[in-house]
Amino acid sequence: MTTMALDEQEIAGFRVVHAQVADAIETAVLGKREVVDLVLVALFAGGHVLLEDVPGTGKTTLARAVASALGGQSRRVQFTPDLLPSDVTGTSVYDPRTGEVRFRPGPVFANVVLADEINRAAAKTQSALLEVMEERTVTVDGVPHPVGEPFLVVATQNPIDLDGTYRLPEAQLDRFMLRTSIGYPAQQHELDVLRPGSGAGRVTDVPTVTSPEAVAHYGRLLSTLHVAEPILEYISAIGAATRASDQLRLGASTRGLRALVRCVQVYAAAQGRHFVVPGDVQTLASPVLAHRLVLSREAVLSGTTSSEVLAAAVESVPVPRPVP
Numbered sequence: 001m002t003t004m005a006l007d008e009q010e011i012a013g014f015r016v017v018h019a020q021v022a023d024a025i026e027t028a029v030l031g032k033r034e035v036v037d038l039v040l041v042a043l044f045a046g047g048h049v050l051l052e053d054v055p056g057t058g059k060t061t062l063a064r065a066v067a068s069a070l071g072g073q074s075r076r077v078q079f080t081p082d083l084l085p086s087d088v089t090g091t092s093v094y095d096p097r098t099g100e101v102r103f104r105p106g107p108v109f110a111n112v113v114l115a116d117e118i119n120r121a122a123a124k125t126q127s128a129l130l131e132v133m134e135e136r137t138v139t140v141d142g143v144p145h146p147v148g149e150p151f152l153v154v155a156t157q158n159p160i161d162l163d164g165t166y167r168l169p170e171a172q173l174d175r176f177m178l179r180t181s182i183g184y185p186a187q188q189h190e191l192d193v194l195r196p197g198s199g200a201g202r203v204t205d206v207p208t209v210t211s212p213e214a215v216a217h218y219g220r221l222l223s224t225l226h227v228a229e230p231i232l233e234y235i236s237a238i239g240a241a242t243r244a245s246d247q248l249r250l251g252a253s254t255r256g257l258r259a260l261v262r263c264v265q266v267y268a269a270a271q272g273r274h275f276v277v278p279g280d281v282q283t284l285a286s287p288v289l290a291h292r293l294v295l296s297r298e299a300v301l302s303g304t305t306s307s308e309v310l311a312a313a314v315e316s317v318p319v320p321r322p323v324p
Contacts, residue, residue: 011274014218018044018270020209024069027207029062029182030200031189037270038180038287039066039154044219045262047177048133048153050118050291055158057182061201063114063154068206070215072111072150079121085128089138090145103140108132109147111212115155119168129153130172149216170250170294177259179291225265226275230320235260235281241313242293248309250294260288278319285314 018040025036039062042049051059060076067074077088090106107113108129115129132138133153138145155176157168173179185193193200235257243251264280271280286307293306 008274010221011269011272014044014222014269015272017210017214017218021066021069024207024209025062025065027205028065028201028203029058030192030198031185032058032062032182035180035182036062038178039152041263041266041270041284042178043070043150043152043215044222044266045177045259046150046219047259047262048155048175050173050176050179051154051156051181052159052179053156053181053183057184058201059154059156059182060114060116061203062182063112064203065206066152066154067110067112068203068208070111070150070210070212071208072212072215074112074114075107075110076114076116077107078116079118079125081120081122083121083125085125088125088129089132090140092141101141103143103145105145106138108138108153109145111148111150111152113151113153115153117158118155119157123169126168126172129155130175134175148212150212150219170292174253174255174292176291177263178287180287222265222269223262225269227261227265228275231264231276231278231281232261234278234317234320237317238281238285238289238314241316242289242310245309245313247296247299247304248293248306249296250292252289252292256289256292260284263288282314286310 022033022036022040026033029036039049043066051062053059063076064074077083086106088106089108090104092101093104094101118126118129132147136147136151138147184190192198239252239254239257241251242248245251260281263284264276267280267284268274268276290305290307290310293310295304295306295309299309
């Protein structure tokens with residue numbers, strides 16, 4: 001495998017593409033640039049996103065707008081208790097005309113997959129999706145079928161309505177690179193959405209500004225972006241601080257810390273830098289790590305959140321001097 005050199009021109013090119021994609025998405029998802037940027041971090045870092053939000057905040061619109069902006073395919077899967085793994089991944093079917101058994105791809109064979117209300121499906125179906133997220137391959141009858149690049153799963157959970165749901169285990173939550181929420185828009189943006197003739201939610205009007213091939217190229221390229229040793233030690237120390245916290249039963253995993261490294265590489269490049277600074281780590285620590293932490297019983301009873309515990313852990317670690 002050839003190692004790709006990362007130069008100022010490539011960083012500048014990526015920054016332009018990143019801004020163009022974000023601007024295109026914002027034509028349909030108004031006033032949520034911070035959330036859009038986080039989803040794009042996951043997209044270019046090769047990860048997946050968990051959105052915890054109430055209905056009607058634009059989760060479906062966001063996923064479809066991302067696919068439209070990059071010129072790829074999007075699919076939506078409504079998760080229900082009776083959904084089978086094959087309904088997600090695909091299955092083999094017999095063709096009576098040819099006498100052959102053919103693979104019929106499921107909805108995961110798209111660039112952007114919206115897994116709506118993932119916690120409403122049974123554990124077996126959840127696991128089937130999460131396996132594809134990790135392996136990026138569906139194996140049916142011993143034959144592997146790659147899902148292609150880029151591949152972004154945007155899974156949603158309703159944090160309020162928990163009736164008839166199957167809670168995602170911590171090991172499965174750990175496979176999501178980022179967790180965030182869209183939330184309700186600010187009043188001015190909500191007025192823009194309500195105004196007759198608004199383009200909000202109109203995914204068909206989202207311009208295609210790049211290609212899936214370009215996104216995959218930049219994803220591979222940014223994995224080579226420089227992360228100085230003090231920054232890696234800083235990230236490791238944050239992980240150690242969470243594991244030492246008496247408010248947590250489970251601290252940040254090594255998988256989570258590696259995900260943080262990948263995310264800060266993309267985030268730094270989006271800011272026009274070819275190196276990572278401590279501020280990048282502090283910005284992304286909560287969306288990347290908080291959902292991977294398991295609170296102690298005492299912390300739960302006291303109303304403490306994992307984000308608060310993580311913030312305290314980050315605060316306790318000395319900030320290194322940035323070393324480009």
